[in-house]
Amino acid sequence: MANTRFILLRILTLLVFFVFLGLGGCDRGPSRHGGPPPSPRAVSVVTVKPQKIELSTELPGRTAAFRIAEIRPQVSGLIKRRLFTEGTDVKAGQLLYEIDPAEFEAALENARAALLKAEANLPAIQLRAKRLKELLAVKAASKQDYDDAVSALKQAKAEIEYWKAQVKTAKINLGYTRITAPISGHIGPSNVTEGAIVTAYQPTPLATIQQLDPIYVDVPRSTTELLRLRRRLENRNLSHSVTSQAKVKLILEDGTIYPHEGTLQFSDVSVDPTTGSVILRMIFPNPEKVLLPKMFVRAVIKEGVREAAIFVPQQAVARTPKGEPYVLVVGAGERVEMRMLKLDRAMGDKWLVDSGLSPGDRVIVEGLQFVRPGMPVKATPFHENKEAMGARGGHGAGQNTRPGGGA
Template sequence: MKQILAGLAACLFLSACSSGEAPPEQQPVPVRTITVSSTAVPNVIELPGRVEPVRVAEVRARVTGIVQEQLYEEGTDVSAGQPLFRIDPRELRASYAQTEASLARASATAANARAVVERYRPLVEENAISRQEYDAALAASREADANVAQIRAQLESSSLQLGYTTVRAPIAGRAGRAQVTEGALVSQPEGTLMTRIEQISPVYVSFAQAASEVLRLRRAIAAGEIDLDENDRVEVRLTFSDGTEYPVPGYIDFLAFSVDQATGTVELRAEFPNPQRLLLPGEFVRAKIYAGELQNGLTVPQRAVSLTEQGGTVFVVDGEGKAATRTVQLGAMVEGNWIVENGLRVGDTVIVSNLQKLRPGVPVTIANTPTGRQPAAKAKAQSPRGAQ
């Protein structure tokens, strides 16, 4: 029994000794790194935009009458001057004929009055008639001519009204849904809307930027911090709501010189070719505005960044050779590299491999010579949301 107790005491002593030993040192994790350096990167501004047609024409009734026939197919392209509707012309046709008859009667009266003047002219010279009778005949002739001119103008107006019974497209474009049907009464005084025509090739995309941001951009351009292209054009690229990109770039063609008092923003507009009609009026898109190049931008590879709801984080090597997390503010993505707007400085060593094995405070060993990245300056950009 004593031997058993002695054995248990020895085991307890050995267990106590072993529990007091220090844990083994953690082995450094081999990683690859890059050294953050400044380079020229695109200055990309992302804004929501709305597609607008370059021209819109409202087709309205110019005469009062009953719609007799619809002559176009809704949603198709129409040419300028193409007939769209026909309004019953019979009433206006009768009015035209009546005015034409009045003109013929007035012309006959004027011809007779001129003949009287011609007969009186030699008689008044021979004192066969009084000067007063001749002047009265001359006045009657002039009044008859004026009446002819007035009725001729009425006839021209009737002709125009009769022509308006065939409603034609004022511009070329895509005709929308008909707002009236056959048998409907349209009114010239009310200007009944019959349909709309929109030109959607090319199209405009309008968006608004905060006035403070526009001022900052202008100051940066004036100070030489941002360089525009050789033509001073500002390129814009679009992303649809499903995340796909519109393949054709556009360019800013309008910048308002006044600030909207209600929103504090400045209106901008870009023009885009739309040969395949992929951009539809009223559609909301995401616009990426390439406003020149930043001369001292910072970038890190996409694989080095972990995206969270608050933004992005990266692992850096601290002064003790251990991994440390750093929260970064991300801009656009350029050829697989995130533009870092805040959170890193030139010279920081960013870890780009074995991130799944890292935790803050874990020692690391650099398996390569740290190098910087130099992305192309005019690459397409991608938003942080689009990369998730």
């Protein structure tokens, strides 16, 4: 009887074991035979819409005086008077210094006296030459005497012209004793005082005048940027491109906008071999004297208008291991596709796209870390005013270096 119970117990145990084994096999069956597919991932997308924008470039530069005049003496002498206040504005023609004129006045008087002496001798020499000519006609004078008289007459006339030139030179030198401002502008400190001895055309200027209204702004621009702009013009990506006389805005060192617009004057034709750049020169009105020479500024130069510009949020752009930018888009059949991009520049929190996208493309902005090319997705519009958490998630996706790397 005990053996029978033991056998029945063993049979019951085996039955229970096989029942559980069958249930476990039923649970694993659908997985092995391709059960229901997983639900599509939810992603947020932006739809590409071309828009018209004005492109500009912000470049650093420095101001330069419109005109600079270094005041130097043109005659040697002693400074008798200084007739301006340092650090003020002066007008063109205003008297700045006076060199002691006594020596130059005396030289002028000597030249005038010598001229009068030469002019006084001329009539007698003319009469002698005339008489000898008459006597020569009647054979009463020798040909040699007449030739000598003619030569003396020419020498007397030449001497008169010489002393006229000396008088003129003396007047010029006397005028140089009054040193005037060649241009209107702001005059700096004087390097000499009354009683100083100066020499003609000395290397050290007496003072310097700078015209500050208007004022120049010199901006270096790389040849790479110039070539890029030229390519855009050739490809007709830009309309209404800049030329000379284009308007330019200015940003001061403290970040404020300069209230007056400037004008692009010209672009240098020589490339600086040390920096690989050329100089763009602009001119700005400066009535309040806000801009001073050698001041650091930033010029905003208008490049032109792009009629159909395409932008994508920066957080939607990832890069391959080689650094090539790409985005993931929702393509046909609501499946993920990869698009390689060619970017122009960053503008705010977006990239300006040169090529790789077309109007109507749906670019994935959020959920990049959970998808890869070929996966089905469920697309919903992306709202740029989402919470900061969503923005951080998108930024993290932007750091991904391969498609679907976060999956």
